[in-house]
Amino acid sequence: MFALDGITAGYGGTTVLRDVSVRVPDGAVVALLGPNGAGKTTLLRVASGLLRPTGGRVLLDGADVTTQTPHALCARGVCHVPEGRGVFPSLTVRDNLVLLSKAGTEAESLERAVTAFPRLGERLNQLAGTMSGGEQQMLALARTYMQRPRVVLLDEVSMGLAPTIVDEIFAFLARLSAEGASLLLVEQYVTRALEAADFVFLLNRGQIAFAGEVGEVDVAALAAEYVGGGRG
């Protein structure tokens, strides 16, 4: 179980999150929804070790991992696919992948990445920065997938992409989940997020406004209330 327990966090003197608790059971897909500025990205930054909270704890199987670096957390199986993708634009696709592979596992890691997204296999020598937005997102996801994560933190991975690419990305997320990973999914496409999710948390003005199982209530109506209907 990966859990955020009573998180309070912000930037400088501004508090963005107040006493936020989110649980991601093993193997579950958890959607984190909420309007712009609610604090979703901030919560993922706390979860991934990028931002130190001023209160509360990040827990992995009951162990306090609040002060771990993003790198150390990913080595323990909690990996973040950040907003904006975070690929190295001036490196080739191959080098982007190899850089994140464990020493000695490069060939196997490349194979795994290309199996997930065959399109990357056709572009191994291309500079990442010259690929389309969708291809760069696939690269970011493949880099995480290679590392066989237990918990994946995903920040609006379908943002700004064409519907067919979004379909491909959601099919990949389903595969990741079927292979046993748990997912914490921040997503603008509310309907798609709810189709994929087992649990939903709604964040509004830095606090949890609703938490429950998808199917337990009319979550879509509740989401529409907070997110303004969403897209897709």
Ligand SMILES: Nc1ncnc2c1ncn2[C@@H]1O[C@H](COP(=O)(O)OP(=O)(O)OP(=O)(O)O)[C@@H](O)[C@H]1O
């Ligand atoms: N680096 C920063 N420094 C100062 N304030 C920040 C910083 N990053 C975010 N904020 C503020 O924190 C609040 C929450 O932002 P956050 O990006 O977490 O929201 P969000 O729910 O992910 O929004 P969106 O859906 O628009 O991406 C906003 O008011 C934002 O302006």
